[in-house]
Amino acid sequence: MNRFYVTWIPLALLCLFAVTSGGAERKVQELKVYGEYDAMGFLKPVPVNVSGFSGEADSVLKFDLLFMGVQHVSMDEARFLITGSNGSRVEGHVTDKATKKHLFGKAYAGVSTRAQVHAFADDVAMLLTQTKGIAQTKIAFKVETGRAQSEVYLADYDGHGAQSVTRDGSIVAGPCWLPGRAGLLYASYKLGNPHIFSHVLSTGARAAVARHPGGNYSPAISPDGTRVAMILSKSGSPDLYVANIDGSGLKQLTSTREAESCPCWSPDGRTICYSSRERGATLLYTISASGGSARHLPTTGAPSPTEPDWSPDGKWIAFTSQASTFQICFVRAEGGPAYPLVEGEDPSWAPNSRALMFCAGPDHSKHLSLLDVPTKQVKHVARISESNSQPSWAK
Amino acid sequence: MHNKMLSYRSKKMKLAKLAYLLAVGTALSLAATGCRKGLDKTTNIPKGSEPTVGGENTAPPRGATDNLGNTPPLVTAPPTTVEPSTTTVAPPTGPGIAAASDEQFSNWIENRDEFKAQTVYFDFDQSNIKASEVSKLEEVARRMKSSFQGKALRIEGHCDERGTEEYNRSLGDKRALSTREKLASLGLDPKMMPTISYGEEKPADLGHTQAAFAKNRRAELILLSPPK
Numbered sequence: 001m002n003r004f005y006v007t008w009i010p011l012a013l014l015c016l017f018a019v020t021s022g023g024a025e026r027k028v029q030e031l032k033v034y035g036e037y038d039a040m041g042f043l044k045p046v047p048v049n050v051s052g053f054s055g056e057a058d059s060v061l062k063f064d065l066l067f068m069g070v071q072h073v074s075m076d077e078a079r080f081l082i083t084g085s086n087g088s089r090v091e092g093h094v095t096d097k098a099t100k101k102h103l104f105g106k107a108y109a110g111v112s113t114r115a116q117v118h119a120f121a122d123d124v125a126m127l128l129t130q131t132k133g134i135a136q137t138k139i140a141f142k143v144e145t146g147r148a149q150s151e152v153y154l155a156d157y158d159g160h161g162a163q164s165v166t167r168d169g170s171i172v173a174g175p176c177w178l179p180g181r182a183g184l185l186y187a188s189y190k191l192g193n194p195h196i197f198s199h200v201l202s203t204g205a206r207a208a209v210a211r212h213p214g215g216n217y218s219p220a221i222s223p224d225g226t227r228v229a230m231i232l233s234k235s236g237s238p239d240l241y242v243a244n245i246d247g248s249g250l251k252q253l254t255s256t257r258e259a260e261s262c263p264c265w266s267p268d269g270r271t272i273c274y275s276s277r278e279r280g281a282t283l284l285y286t287i288s289a290s291g292g293s294a295r296h297l298p299t300t301g302a303p304s305p306t307e308p309d310w311s312p313d314g315k316w317i318a319f320t321s322q323a324s325t326f327q328i329c330f331v332r333a334e335g336g337p338a339y340p341l342v343e344g345e346d347p348s349w350a351p352n353s354r355a356l357m358f359c360a361g362p363d364h365s366k367h368l369s370l371l372d373v374p375t376k377q378v379k380h381v382a383r384i385s386e387s388n389s390q391p392s393w394a395k
Numbered sequence: 396m397h398n399k400m401l402s403y404r405s406k407k408m409k410l411a412k413l414a415y416l417l418a419v420g421t422a423l424s425l426a427a428t429g430c431r432k433g434l435d436k437t438t439n440i441p442k443g444s445e446p447t448v449g450g451e452n453t454a455p456p457r458g459a460t461d462n463l464g465n466t467p468p469l470v471t472a473p474p475t476t477v478e479p480s481t482t483t484v485a486p487p488t489g490p491g492i493a494a495a496s497d498e499q500f501s502n503w504i505e506n507r508d509e510f511k512a513q514t515v516y517f518d519f520d521q522s523n524i525k526a527s528e529v530s531k532l533e534e535v536a537r538r539m540k541s542s543f544q545g546k547a548l549r550i551e552g553h554c555d556e557r558g559t560e561e562y563n564r565s566l567g568d569k570r571a572l573s574t575r576e577k578l579a580s581l582g583l584d585p586k587m588m589p590t591i592s593y594g595e596e597k598p599a600d601l602g603h604t605q606a607a608f609a610k611n612r613r614a615e616l617i618l619l620s621p622p623k
Contacts, residue, residue, distance in 0.1 A: 194592070
């Protein structure tokens, strides 16, 4: 009797354990990338088929995935099946079509269907591309509300849920985000000349960051949120300056006889890229954020580059080439041949270093658009009023 | 023999019982983990994960849908007012003449007509004063010295739309400043010449032709008189 229990009960328990742990294996997925890389090092879009969702949930999910390295194909061509439903709550699943292996399943609750779908889209992006999704990110931008009148707005990255941040009846320019989406910096003409203000979103509290004689504009916040680069003309010419985020500790970085413009930071916070006419034509330069000599950044093939924006992964600088029309281009961060992307201006990289926000269209009738850089897929973003420009993507 | 047969049968029965238990156990565990593809868990998206915008500016604009669902009510603290204050002119640094503070002139009376005919025009993407424009500035300097002592001159720099917004803000600034430098070289006090750039915000001509562009690349000169 004892020998019986010693042999068979443990064996039974072992079998039981094997079966249950086989089910748990589904919860622990191998983290591997399912796609291939193209010649520039971008992930080729992963082909999926989406079904089961309806209405807004379906369109929002498909929109989100376009800018996160996923493409929509027929069931036959798909590598992964994305299925789910959106009744009282959104439920989403990801299945490997070939092996029929269920890779992921989750339900989402709270806030709104849209927010739930965005959360699912981000989970799909992480699963299939190993990159943090952008479906739940935000943008700030300028909205023209009248002749020589504009306000700062913020919205979901797709333009939905827009809210005004300012209502000064003045001119604003160049909004940019403080880390953690706690606030913004922007230039405002409220007090006459353009000055740079910080604006805490939850309380509306504002403080002047740069209010020097002459112009104060084009703020760019360092990735760690501790410093701001900006253009000040207090010395008699528009020059590049850096200061602490509250405007103290001002340091002049350039003192050319020509105009500097449009600073942006490298993701490691050590370098600033900007445009300058110091050689008589508009070119891009880089300079150490702690000062030093400027280095020309070649953008071969793209004339008059300006409005640079550095990708968060450090690899690329997108910019506007002021040719006969404005062209969004990008170049390797060390400079070199410029690759044209799409007609438009004022690029702002998404946190995933793959999508870009930009604006296009004639003055006073501009609209924001999204671009997936490797596939060149473009989608318009919901527009507020007649003219939206100067997008800034919260990183 | 009979005993052996009995113990064999009881063993067989016990084995059968165990196999039965095992089968039930397996079935139960399969049910627990789910034969049908189930949900690993539910994610609750926390309320308040949206950035709240406080202040009187919180009303959604016309045409846009506020779709933030059950976000907590927005804090209704109005944006703080930033009051003008008198600032001193910084000592000259760098090669240019330090910009004049404009805030001290914020309540001076504007006269846009006095020097309308002397609006300075610029070539595309340039901020240098063309030879053809110099006589205008010579006249402005002369009249300021003879007729408008104690008055100030605001210089506004503007651009056409063929540059990007922030690039043009900088170019317009440079145009205003180089106009001011020229006037300073003609004897006017730079402290009495505040400059401002509007970039491409205020075109003189809304057209998209070369003629319209040429009208927009300008520096306007506005006579400022101290308040009574």
